[in-house]
Amino acid sequence: MGLTDDPVRAAADATAARRLPGKVTLVGAGPGAADLLTLRAARALQQAEVVLYDHLVSRDVLDLVPADAELVYVGKASGSHSLPQAQIIELMLQRARSGRPLVRLKGGDPYVFGRGGEEAQALARAGVPFEVVPGVSAAQGAAACAGIPLTHRDHAGAVVFATGHLREDGRGGSDVELDWGALARPHQTAVIYMGLATLPRTCEQLVAHGMSPDTPAAVVERATCADQRTITGTLRTLPQQVKSQGVRSPALVMVGTVVSLHGELAPPAAATRCGHGPEAG
Numbered sequence: 001m002g003l004t005d006d007p008v009r010a011a012a013d014a015t016a017a018r019r020l021p022g023k024v025t026l027v028g029a030g031p032g033a034a035d036l037l038t039l040r041a042a043r044a045l046q047q048a049e050v051v052l053y054d055h056l057v058s059r060d061v062l063d064l065v066p067a068d069a070e071l072v073y074v075g076k077a078s079g080s081h082s083l084p085q086a087q088i089i090e091l092m093l094q095r096a097r098s099g100r101p102l103v104r105l106k107g108g109d110p111y112v113f114g115r116g117g118e119e120a121q122a123l124a125r126a127g128v129p130f131e132v133v134p135g136v137s138a139a140q141g142a143a144a145c146a147g148i149p150l151t152h153r154d155h156a157g158a159v160v161f162a163t164g165h166l167r168e169d170g171r172g173g174s175d176v177e178l179d180w181g182a183l184a185r186p187h188q189t190a191v192i193y194m195g196l197a198t199l200p201r202t203c204e205q206l207v208a209h210g211m212s213p214d215t216p217a218a219v220v221e222r223a224t225c226a227d228q229r230t231i232t233g234t235l236r237t238l239p240q241q242v243k244s245q246g247v248r249s250p251a252l253v254m255v256g257t258v259v260s261l262h263g264e265l266a267p268p269a270a271a272t273r274c275g276h277g278p279e280a281g
C-alpha cells in the first residue's frame with residue numbers, strides 16, 4: 001500500500017494541512033437584523049469554532065454561533081476602543097494559527113469602513129488564507145428601512161459613501177479632509193458613516209461648497225433594528241434636530257433630494273420587518 005493510500009496517514013496530513021496556517025472568514029454581519037445576513041454568512045457562523053466580533057454586531061446574529069464556540073469581543077466604539085486595531089489583528093492571526101475555523105465578524109459589510117481592508121491585508125501578508133463574505137451595509141439597510149432610495153433616477157445618478165470620522169494625525173487633528181466639493185455635487189446622494197459628531201461641520205461645509213441650505217437631509221439611527229429612528233430635515237435644520245432629539249450612534253447621515261421620498265416610502269412603524277432586538281455589548 002502506497003503512502004497516499006493509507007487512510008490514517010491521509011487523515012493526519014489533512015489535519016496538519018488544516019492546522020497550518022489556518023483559515024479566516026471575514027463575515028459581514030449586516031446592519032442589525034439577523035434575517036439580513038446572507039446564507040453564506042449564516043453558514044460560516046454555524047461552522048465557526050472561534051468568532052471575533054465587533055461592537056456593532058447584534059445579539060440576534062451572535063445567537064447563530066454554536067454554543068460551544070469561543071466568542072471573543074474585540075469591539076470598538078468610536079472614541080472608546082476596547083482593543084487597539086494592532087492587537088485585534090495580532091489576536092486574529094494567533095487564533096487563526098490554531099487551525100480552528102475562525103470567523104471575524106464585522107458590522108455591515110467588511111469592506112465598507114470598519115477597517116476590514118486592513119485586517120485582510122494583515123492576513124494576506126501573514127500568508128493566512130481568508131475569504132470575505134459580503135454583508136448588507138448600513139447605507140443599504142437604512143435606505144430600505146427608512147424609505148430613502150439612494151439612486152432614484154429622478155434625483156440621483158450617483159451615491160457617495162464617506163466617513164465623518166477622519167483618521168487622527170496624532171497631534172489632535174486630522175490628516176485627511178473630505179473632498180467637500182465632490183460631496184456637494186448635484187444629482188447625487190451622500191451617505192456619511194460615523195458622521196454624528198461632525199454633523200454641524202458637514203452641513204456647514206456642504207452649504208459652503210454650493211449646496212442649498214434647504215437640501216433635504218436625514219439621520220437614520222439604528223437602521224434595520226426594531227427601534228430604528230429616522231429624523232428628516234434640511235442641511236440648515238438637521239444638526240439642531242439631532243441634538244434636541246438625542247440621536248446616538250450608530251447612525252447614518254444621508255444628504256440629497258432622495259431624502260424627500262421618505263414621507264412616501266417609509267414603512268409604517270407597525271409593519272416594519274426591520275429587526276428583532278437590542279444590540280450586544
Ligand code: SAH
Binds near residue numbers: 031224
Ligand atoms: N462596515 C459597516 C460600517 C462600519 S463603520 C457597514 O458596512 O455598515 C460604523 C458606522 O456605520 C457607524 O458609526 C454608523 O455610521 C454606521 N452604522 C452601522 N450600523 C448602523 C445601523 N444599524 N444604523 C445606522 N448606522 C449604522
